[in-house]
Amino acid sequence: AQLCILTRNIPHNAGRNPLFRESLGAKPHLLLLNKMDLADLTDKQKILKQLELEGTQKVIFTNCVKDENIDKVVPMATEVIQSSNRFQRTETLGYCIMVIGVPNVGKSSVINAIRRQHLKKGKASRVGATPGITRAVLSRIQVCDKPPIYLLDTPGILTPQVETIENGMKLALCGTILDHLVGEEILADYLLYTLNKFKQFSYVERYGLEAPSDDIESVLKRIAIKLGKTQKVKAITGVGNVNITVPNYSVAAYEFIRTFRKGVLGKVMLD
């Protein structure tokens, strides 16, 4: 590929990967900060400044669900390719673009959105809410005439860099790491901590709590009751058997995380 489109999950910039720069070398690239609909973009200028300091000037904020800013991708890609001296000699063969990023940032969604834009065709790559779902399909599609530019249909998957526990939590919260590897309930606890930290209290009303809480057990209990995810179990006590109601904590935790990922519980910037 002559151009790499790096995708990052904007709510969690730690989707950034030091290997990006090393593996890219001097290769022309542009950066898509995807899932902009889930991020609090009040500090957009600060983010752009920081990226510029790191040497990345070509940046587009995208939302693949609503095709926001997708129309800017190919024009900017064309501009980057044309201004890169290295490739000006190969005129006729065309250029290849590859979309790369860590799992679940939306690589397949980006590819599909660009396809929709340029070919008016429907879905091509599989998109899944589970990290690692993209299968290898080796094909390319033309997305620009002059110069001829092709988009590789298979995204490049980068291994997430989990340097610290907190970083791992953030990646997991964004769906980059499979939930069960962290544990839904631990992740839910980290989510609750995050929402409180950013003063995003819409969960209080949504789940019928009286006030914000940092006690994950009581929050999950409420969610389980609200969802009707409780079970009656028989408990043997000294004075005979009693029926007690137990909330299903893992279902509640999963609902909590899933709702957050849809952006319903508020916008946050994890980094």
Ligand SMILES: Nc1nc2c(ncn2[C@@H]2O[C@H](COP(=O)(O)OP(=O)(O)OP(=O)(O)O)[C@@H](O)[C@H]2O)c(=O)[nH]1
């Ligand atoms: N809210 C929101 N969700 C998005 C956006 N782009 C993608 N998604 C969702 O993120 C999830 C992952 O998207 P994919 O396109 O499968 O991500 P991927 O990077 O190809 O994932 P792998 O195949 O695991 O490497 C899906 O549930 C998408 O619907 C976006 O801009 N906003």
